């Protein structure tokens with residue numbers, strides 16, 4: 588077999604392992620390098636490793652970000668991200684008054700010219 592084909596196939600192994608790695612909620616290029624270094628063995632390793640998250644109830648593998656265990660239906664609270672909505676601070680009466688004063692003064696300045 589041509590060496591180039593072997594290299595291309597090995598890179599494909601890396602890409603496949605990398606995709607599985609990311610689908611499991613992991614970040615970085617760890618899966619890609621496992622596939623590159625170990626080939627089909629790397630893909631198997633990534634698959635066996637799974638998401639790395641285990642359900643506290645049944646110890647089954649759980650996808651990161653899931654709100655419920657697919658095996659036993661236990662609610663996974665820690666997986667959810669906090670929904671902190673940045674709310675704009677309400678404009679105070681003092682600020683509104685200051686803006687009105689500025690507009691008034693600007694208008695007065697225009698008249699004076």
Ligand SMILES: [Zn+2]
Nearest residue numbers: 642645656659
């Ligand atoms: Zn479970």
